Amino acid sequence: MNPSSPMSPSSPMSQQINLTVNGMTWPVAVETSRNLCSVLRTEIGLTGTKEGCDDCECGACMVLLDGQPINSCSYLAAQADGREITTVEGLADGDELHPLQRNILSAGGVQCGFCTPGMLMSAYALLDRNPEPSIEEIRIGLSGNLCRCTGYARILTAVHETAVELNGA
Numbered sequence: 001m002n003p004s005s006p007m008s009p010s011s012p013m014s015q016q017i018n019l020t021v022n023g024m025t026w027p028v029a030v031e032t033s034r035n036l037c038s039v040l041r042t043e044i045g046l047t048g049t050k051e052g053c054d055d056c057e058c059g060a061c062m063v064l065l066d067g068q069p070i071n072s073c074s075y076l077a078a079q080a081d082g083r084e085i086t087t088v089e090g091l092a093d094g095d096e097l098h099p100l101q102r103n104i105l106s107a108g109g110v111q112c113g114f115c116t117p118g119m120l121m122s123a124y125a126l127l128d129r130n131p132e133p134s135i136e137e138i139r140i141g142l143s144g145n146l147c148r149c150t151g152y153a154r155i156l157t158a159v160h161e162t163a164v165e166l167n168g169a
């Protein structure tokens with residue numbers, strides 16, 4: 001999609017906002033009650049962010065807002081006006097996966113994959129604030145993300161391996 005033009009005309013119940021997502025600014029007209037997850041997926045076309053429980057329980061919708069992880073299902077899009085949003089699509093550098101993405105794949109931490117984008121965003125934020133987390137600290141850092149498939153161990157391993165890799169050890 002072209003970020004330079006609004007996705008839809010504004011209406012009396014809508015508000016014109018600018019969402020800066022993965023470094024690109026998108027002018028969008030949104031209903032004031034729309035959540036950020038829905039707008040990212042349907043107005044901007046970034047469907048990596050998943051909508052699971054829609055109730056702040058599963059973490060599938062996790063994105064970063066000014067570097068902090070938030071559940072985008074429970075965050076109004078209008079509140080993100082003018083702020084920096086990072087979604088899972090922003091992790092890779094062109095065709096090169098972020099080490100977190102590469103390691104979660106190689107560790108077998110992706111099965112159905114529904115939880116994976118949210119897991120990655122929580123892990124990214126964790127490593128940003130704590131570059132050398134213990135396994136227990138990783139477990140706590142990912143405690144807002146539910147996975148029904150993997151049993152978590154491979155995901156924890158992948159995040160720990162990434163921390164070691166990024167620290168050059």
Ligand code: FES
Pocket residue numbers: 050051052053054055056057058059060061062071072073074
């Ligand atoms: S969809 Fe947002 S926490 Fe589950």
Ligand code: FES
Pocket residue numbers: 109110111112113114115116146147148149150
């Ligand atoms: S891989 Fe299926 S929910 Fe986590």
